[in-house]
Amino acid sequence: MSMSKTTNTYNRQNWEDAEFPILCQTCLGDNPYVRMIKERFGKECKICTRPFTIFRWCPGARMRFKKTEVCQTCARLKNVCQTCLLDLEFGLPIQVRDAALKVADNMPQSDVNKEYYIQNIDAQLQDGDGTEAAGAVGRSLAANEMLSKLARTAPYYKRNRPHICSFWVKGECKRGEECPYRHDKPNEPDDPLCEQNIKDRYYGRNDPVAEKIMKRAASLPTLDPPEDRNITTLYVGNLPEEITEPEIRDQFYQYGEIRSIALVPRQQCSFVQYTKRSAAELAAERTFNKLVIHGRKVSIKWAHSQAKQGTAAKTDRRFDVAGIPPPSAKPNDYFNLRQEQINVMPAGMKLHQLPTNLVPASAYQMYAQPTYAAPYSGLGVASTSSAAAASGSASGSSGVNLDSIPPPPGQMPYPSQDASRMGALKK
């Protein structure tokens, strides 16, 4: 049985020899004077199982010694660090980076297929330059701003800490102070981050850390375009005092043709209106949470159609509770006495389930200017929802005016909302 590295000659050509490791900054540690040991064919690559050159070093005081875990071929294929398998540019897991860059690698993952693939890639890499990323990632490596946002800014040396002292966990650690392992409580065993697997992390499937990051990315604040396609105006808030209209124009003209700019210096805001809706959407996407003018991060929101005054930026949230009818356009009709407008909502349907174009948005009404109030009755006519269908004949009239509908008894949070109980309705 050939046990030594020199006597075993099977497939020796496939073994990888390297001169310098491919590592990220955090794995190397904070000490610029790091001493590294090189061992030719010291271990098998965790992914392709070929013997390769391992490098071993200490990433700092009180850190565990780290060594390269995957071979250079595998690392180059995915453009990752040989030890931590995180992207070299962003420091993010492979799954996150591939999802953001939409890179689908399709490299074979099992048995002979994998070995054959790796062998070929190895031959390719040897011909080319050793510094670029190979494979699918190399072809599509663009600076992606989402990834830059998700990436860490400072090195995370907690990764290099020693492992937990299992004796200490049991209470049996006799080494005490000089124990090089961590005397810390271990993570909860049902933490999903505990079950990580190097192959899963490498092929970008099922990686709990990646999933956590992507969930965090999804919950980053985003600005949704409003449903009213006529709105092409952006509200720009938190502007510096000395801002002038030409400066705003300079910032926003690149997204499309500007129809008008209204500057309200008192409220430190302005309204930028584009001719085309697509331009406005592009501007919103490009500037939301990103634009900085004169050192101040400006807040971007979609403007509401009517109010060009500053206060319209806040929606009136008081009437969002299901069941409370919002203030009607006719301010005197507090008790819904206008009979011809009473309409019974379909049973069981809540106010917010109605299609949005039927629900009167709150703040608009309060500051309604006559010219803009019209769309709502028009929208009522155009509705084809089940509300119209269920309420049959009643909606045949000029439009469903939902302002005056008393909520059905099942949906009222407060007894005082039940107009019939208070005797307000004329029976």
Next chain:
Amino acid sequence: MPKVRRSRKQPPDGWELIEPTLEELEQKMREAETEPHEGKRITESLWPIFKIHHQKTRYIYDLFYRRKAISRELYDYCLKEKIADGNLIAKWKKSGYENLCCLRCIQTRDTNFGTNCICRVPKSKLEEGRIVECVHCGCRGCSG
């Protein structure tokens, strides 16, 4: 059982005075050799051997070089019988190595980067107030 005598001759004069201590140390060594390994690390089971070896050699060295209580003849006899380690004593005679724990800790071929063992670092140079037990002999610092 008294230790095996390698030379045929009788031990020189002061022998009876030092013999009880030496016998005690040898008894300790035998116990260390037969200790079970339970609960100890692999390297840790060898530490008592090195410690007792150091103690024995230290005893002879002190008697001759410091206290001058035995004759050169007896000293040479001990070295010849391998009761004390002559190589270790040779190091102790050098400045800076007076308290050297064992010969393994200064062997640079044993380390990855060709250095001495961590126990050879003086405590003043070793920051962080950390306790080190060197892996060869369990020494906690033999020069600082």
